[in-house]
Amino acid sequence: KAGxxxxxxxxxxxxxxxxxxxxxxxxxxxxxxWYQQTPGQGLQFxxxxxxxxxxxxxxxxxxxxxxxxxxxxxxMNVSTLELGDSALYLxxxxxxxxxxxxxxxxxxxxxx
Amino acid sequence: xxxxEQSPPDLILQEGANSTLRCNFSDSVNNLQWFHQNPWGQLxxxxxxxxxxxxxxxxxxxxVATERYSLLYISSxxxxxxxxxxxxxxxxxxxxxxxxxxxxxxQP
Numbered sequence: 001k002a003g004x005x006x007x008x009x010x011x012x013x014x015x016x017x018x019x020x021x022x023x024x025x026x027x028x029x030x031x032x033x034w035y036q037q038t039p040g041q042g043l044q045f046x047x048x049x050x051x052x053x054x055x056x057x058x059x060x061x062x063x064x065x066x067x068x069x070x071x072x073x074x075x076m077n078v079s080t081l082e083l084g085d086s087a088l089y090l091x092x093x094x095x096x097x098x099x100x101x102x103x104x105x106x107x108x109x110x111x112x
Numbered sequence: 113x114x115x116x117e118q119s120p121p122d123l124i125l126q127e128g129a130n131s132t133l134r135c136n137f138s139d140s141v142n143n144l145q146w147f148h149q150n151p152w153g154q155l156x157x158x159x160x161x162x163x164x165x166x167x168x169x170x171x172x173x174x175x176v177a178t179e180r181y182s183l184l185y186i187s188s189x190x191x192x193x194x195x196x197x198x199x200x201x202x203x204x205x206x207x208x209x210x211x212x213x214x215x216x217x218x219q220p
Contacts, residue, residue, distance in 0.1 A: 033206070042210060042213070055206060056205055056206055090155065092208075094206070098160060099160075099202070100157070101145065101157075102157060103154065103157075105153065105154045
């Protein structure tokens with residue numbers, strides 16, 4: 001069974017630009033969530049989607065948004081990038097049976 | 113929100129030594145997971161253990177939900193065990209709250 005797939009793995013943007021990250025969950029998993037990891041703040045929850053609906057959102061500004069498609073694939077978007085948005089963005093899919101989360105390899109964003 | 117504290121923050125071991133990592137949490141949880149973050153950033157699942165004891169090879173974990181702590185045991189450590197170990201909990205909001213991690217370095 002394929003794991004959680006995230007693209008792109010690495011990207012560099014400049015301040016003010018926007019970025020879109022993609023995540024394909026494990027086959028059969030309908031819940032996808034996103035996390036941000038920075039050296040200063042650690043791992044923080046961004047949002048969670050299930051059946052194309054955002055069910056929960058972390059404490060991030062409105063520049064951070066996401067969506068989920070009917071095939072459970074998800075995208076997150078960050079607009080008007082700031083230097084502080086440089087981070088590893090991790091996507092996770094949740095097993096419907098146990099609730100266990102499985103993470104992808106992450107997308108490492110650098111904002112210059 | 114829930115607080116998750118991991119100890120120790122840093123640990124240096126010689127190959128072959130045993131270690132215990134601790135995770136304390138401040139509220140009832142319905143999900144607790146231990147992860148190992150590899151050098152490339154991926155979080156590798158070690159245990160899904162909201163309560164009880166599990167073992168997987170040289171690793172085992174115990175969660176005492178009533179006392180709000182979990183322990184991860186690593187026996188006969190190897191250099192490949194090096195990295196950061198995270199404990200993460202969910203109180204039912206379908207959002208994991210992570211501890212700050214324990215950075216483990218196993219020296220040959």
